[in-house]
Amino acid sequence: MPQPREPAQPPSTCIVPPRSVPLSTTCELCHNRKPYLRRPKTGQKICQPCFFHVFETEIHNTITSRKLFYRGERVALGASGGKDSTVLAYVLKVLNERYDYGVEFVLLSIDEGIKGYRDDSLETVKRNKQQYDMALEIVSYKELYDDWSMDDIVAQIGNRNNCTYCGVFRRQALDRGAQKLGIKHVVTGHNADDMAETVLMNLLRGDTARLDRCTAIITQSADSPVKRSKPLKYAYEKEIVLYAHYKKLDYFSTECIYSPEAFRGTARALIKNLETVRPSAIIDIIRSGETFALERKSGGARLKELKLRTCERCGYISSNRICKACVLLEGLNAGRAAVQVNGAEDEPAEGLALHKRLEHLSF
Numbered sequence: 001m002p003q004p005r006e007p008a009q010p011p012s013t014c015i016v017p018p019r020s021v022p023l024s025t026t027c028e029l030c031h032n033r034k035p036y037l038r039r040p041k042t043g044q045k046i047c048q049p050c051f052f053h054v055f056e057t058e059i060h061n062t063i064t065s066r067k068l069f070y071r072g073e074r075v076a077l078g079a080s081g082g083k084d085s086t087v088l089a090y091v092l093k094v095l096n097e098r099y100d101y102g103v104e105f106v107l108l109s110i111d112e113g114i115k116g117y118r119d120d121s122l123e124t125v126k127r128n129k130q131q132y133d134m135a136l137e138i139v140s141y142k143e144l145y146d147d148w149s150m151d152d153i154v155a156q157i158g159n160r161n162n163c164t165y166c167g168v169f170r171r172q173a174l175d176r177g178a179q180k181l182g183i184k185h186v187v188t189g190h191n192a193d194d195m196a197e198t199v200l201m202n203l204l205r206g207d208t209a210r211l212d213r214c215t216a217i218i219t220q221s222a223d224s225p226v227k228r229s230k231p232l233k234y235a236y237e238k239e240i241v242l243y244a245h246y247k248k249l250d251y252f253s254t255e256c257i258y259s260p261e262a263f264r265g266t267a268r269a270l271i272k273n274l275e276t277v278r279p280s281a282i283i284d285i286i287r288s289g290e291t292f293a294l295e296r297k298s299g300g301a302r303l304k305e306l307k308l309r310t311c312e313r314c315g316y317i318s319s320n321r322i323c324k325a326c327v328l329l330e331g332l333n334a335g336r337a338a339v340q341v342n343g344a345e346d347e348p349a350e351g352l353a354l355h356k357r358l359e360h361l362s363f
């Protein structure tokens with residue numbers, strides 16, 4: 001495998017202990033080599049080869065115990081160029097070869113159209129394509145959604161709600177990209193920290209229906225023929241960063257330039273604080289989410305009853321007459337028309353109604 005480029009500087013979350021911190025004389029796993037780092041997940045002092053081995057083996061165990069793949073399967077890998085999906089691509093390649101999974105992985109990138117962010121990260125994915133010898137498919141919002149890029153959307157609606165648009169569009173775009181490739185399974189780089197955040201958010205919102213299903217490693221929504229899975233579900237973000245750094249993986253480390261969803265940011269900060277005092281908090285929150293025994297009320301039953309049909313606007317599979325992406329597009333296009341007619345930058349008359357509809361959409 002060709003050697004990836006060295007990252008410009010160590011990642012900010014790198015937690016290699018300073019040289020002055022005394023470590024026990026031998027690695028706590030192999031009892032042979034000198035320890036090199038303290039493992040974020042367990043606090044064990046271990047050497048670098050053991051860190052690589054334990055990190056990769058845990059992902060392999062997740063894959064096999066949950067039977068994520070089958071021999072001969074073609075799987076699309078949601079590749080954003082960021083640390084999580086880059087580590088996922090690299091580790092899946094390593095494991096596929098080491099354990100002979102017999103799976104074909106294809107990189108699938110969505111170009112949301114964010115200048116200074118996604119254009120740069122896509123360059124990273126193009127290099128990953130060469131480094132990992134995987135095919136790459138790029139699908140853009142502009143081609144799928146009436147020529148709208150995220151930059152255009154933010155210029156029209158402002159920073160509020162932009163993550164909602166991006167989330168709905170990206171979810172469908174990944175599905176459509178996979179379908180274009182004739183693939184029915186997309187893996188994403190969601191990690192343990194992301195999972196714990198989601199559990200906490202659903203708990204804080206009192207959203208028991210989502211709490212019940214948000215920890216599932218394999219998901220398939222009622223309006224999608226494509227299933228999703230998260231092989232990094234139990235991998236700590238800090239370990240992903242360390243792994244990428246020590247392996248000198250080529251990834252893009254800039255955050256999205258548009259403001260993240262405030263509530264998720266707060267949950268993230270809380271998780272990070274909890275992790276500082278009790279590293280197992282992340283895995284404990286996921287385990288709690290997995291084992292909550294919730295009485296299934298209307299939410300769970302409704303999903304099963306939903307019938308698949310095609311959206312009357314775009315023809316793509318949907319559980320409603322009009323798919324969520326088209327509902328959002330309708331508002332955007334109405335706003336664009338209003339700006340063209342009035343020549344004004346004011347929020348369109350439809351704006352308020354659209355915000356109300358957004359609140360009713362379940363993402």
Ligand SMILES: Nc1ncnc2c1ncn2[C@@H]1O[C@H](COP(=O)(O)OP(=O)(O)OP(=O)(O)O)[C@@H](O)[C@H]1O
Nearest residue numbers: 078079080082083084085086108109110188189190
């Ligand atoms: N533009 C994209 N194209 C393809 N897949 C994407 C894209 N954006 C996100 N994903 C997938 O969704 C996962 C979670 O995305 P999220 O936006 O939370 O980014 P992240 O946690 O920073 O992950 P990463 O480090 O991989 O960018 C990513 O790991 C990736 O698999």
